[in-house]
Amino acid sequence: MEPIRVLVVNSGSSSIKYQLLEPDSGTIIASGLVERIGEGGGAIEHTADDRTLTEHRDIPDHTAGLRLAFAKFAETGHDLTTAGITAVGHRVVHGGEVFYRPTLIDDAVLNTVRELSTLAPLHNPANVRGIMAVRELLPDTPQVAVFDTAFFHGLPAAAKTYAIDSKIAETHGIRRYGFHGTSHEYVSGRAAELLGRPPETLNQIVFHLGNGASVSALSGGRPVDTSMGLTPLEGLVMGTRSGDLDPGIILHLMRTAHLDVDGIDRLLNRGSGLRGMAGVNDFRELRHRIDAGDTAARAAYDVYVHRLRHYLGAYLIDLGGVDAVTFTAGVGENNPDVRADALAGLHRFGIVVDPELNTAKARGPRRISPPQCPVQVLVIPTNEELAIARAAVTVTEKGQ
Numbered sequence: 347m348e349p350i351r352v353l354v355v356n357s358g359s360s361s362i363k364y365q366l367l368e369p370d371s372g373t374i375i376a377s378g379l380v381e382r383i384g385e386g387g388g389a390i391e392h393t394a395d396d397r398t399l400t401e402h403r404d405i406p407d408h409t410a411g412l413r414l415a416f417a418k419f420a421e422t423g424h425d426l427t428t429a430g431i432t433a434v435g436h437r438v439v440h441g442g443e444v445f446y447r448p449t450l451i452d453d454a455v456l457n458t459v460r461e462l463s464t465l466a467p468l469h470n471p472a473n474v475r476g477i478m479a480v481r482e483l484l485p486d487t488p489q490v491a492v493f494d495t496a497f498f499h500g501l502p503a504a505a506k507t508y509a510i511d512s513k514i515a516e517t518h519g520i521r522r523y524g525f526h527g528t529s530h531e532y533v534s535g536r537a538a539e540l541l542g543r544p545p546e547t548l549n550q551i552v553f554h555l556g557n558g559a560s561v562s563a564l565s566g567g568r569p570v571d572t573s574m575g576l577t578p579l580e581g582l583v584m585g586t587r588s589g590d591l592d593p594g595i596i597l598h599l600m601r602t603a604h605l606d607v608d609g610i611d612r613l614l615n616r617g618s619g620l621r622g623m624a625g626v627n628d629f630r631e632l633r634h635r636i637d638a639g640d641t642a643a644r645a646a647y648d649v650y651v652h653r654l655r656h657y658l659g660a661y662l663i664d665l666g667g668v669d670a671v672t673f674t675a676g677v678g679e680n681n682p683d684v685r686a687d688a689l690a691g692l693h694r695f696g697i698v699v700d701p702e703l704n705t706a707k708a709r710g711p712r713r714i715s716p717p718q719c720p721v722q723v724l725v726i727p728t729n730e731e732l733a734i735a736r737a738a739v740t741v742t743e744k745g746q
């Protein structure tokens with residue numbers, strides 16, 4: 347029997363990331379990135395069977411981008427229109443109060459995702475464009491939306507409620523939704539597997555540290571808190587986003603620097619975080635600059651680590667103790683300094699990082715705490731595409 351294959355699509359405002367994979371084995375057949383859609387000077391990079399094809403040309407919209415990707419699939423021997431793929435899984439950023447599990451996409455679902463754009467104006471419209479483009483090219487293949495917010499749907503009221511006028515909160519859907527849920531769910535599940543213990547028996551803290559960054563606290567496999575909020579702007583210091591700040595700063599800047607909504611949006615989402623403080627958002631470059639004596643880079647790193655420890659402390663208390671602390675995503679998986687500094691000096695809480703295990707050249711899921719430590723410190727590569735593909739198959743098989 348042919349193995350099941352799923353196309354996973356992550357559609358951004360000017361890009362489409364995609365992967366064709368076999369969810370049973372996790373084998374990636376092909377993957378690629380279409381960039382600069384609608385901006386002129388577009389490009390595609392498509393990799394299949396260890397061969398990478400690149401092409402530069404204008405890509406006016408998402409359908410054109412996906413059409414180009416499909417042409418590259420065909421060129422590398424995987425014609426998606428005849429390959430009989432089982433489903434297409436879409437990463438959809440905001441599911442609001444409505445969607446809390448992976449959902450088969452029909453017209454009503456698509457409309458609701460579109461309506462939720464008020465909560466995620468940059469992301470949901472792009473997700474909708476990706477879904478419409480796939481519909482045009484693969485009209486008979488089931489499409490499934492996997493929501494970044496879904497895992498956090500059941501957060502306790504005290505963790506998800508902002509202390510503002512409750513009528514205003516209700517009218518405008520203001521609450522903590524949380525993001526990166528697919529990653530937090532996948533990684534916490536893998537952590538339980540690695541420890542050989544049922545997730546129901548574990549208290550966990552998971553740091554997803556990529557260009558975007560968030561941390562979650564889980565009790566018995568369910569999240570009890572997470573750092574991102576109504577939008578993915580709250581919480582940890584990120585590559586270009588500020589994370590937490592005094593809301594009064596926004597009012598102050600509107601009054602004194604005369605920034606309007608778009609100016610504030612640009613400042614906090616694109617011109618803050620590591621880039622705002624040090625001029626770079628890539629952690630490797632930040633490290634080079636710190637090593638070269640750049641004081642702004644050092645200060646940015648210190649703020650980044652201070653915030654990690656702040657959340658670690660809060661979630662340790664939220665949970666009343668923790669069995670595992672796990673790092674994932676680009677920085678979490680690859681940067682031993684961040685892991686060591688985030689957890690330094692915490693032996694009295696049972697948290698210790700073994701320097702050799704932490705700096706060992708390794709890629710897979712691994713423990714980096716000494717064997718007898720009460721708290722397991724882990725590094726677990728995230729794999730959102732695989733999680734989305736598996737969810738898409740489950741939903742398609744159930745037909746719901």
Ligand code: AMP
Pocket residue numbers: 555556557558585627628629630631675676677680681
């Ligand atoms: P992500 O959003 O998960 O792709 O993560 C992107 C971030 O991970 C960037 O800040 C990169 O600098 C960082 N990163 C990726 N690979 C490495 C690496 N090998 N060493 C250190 N940082 C890395």
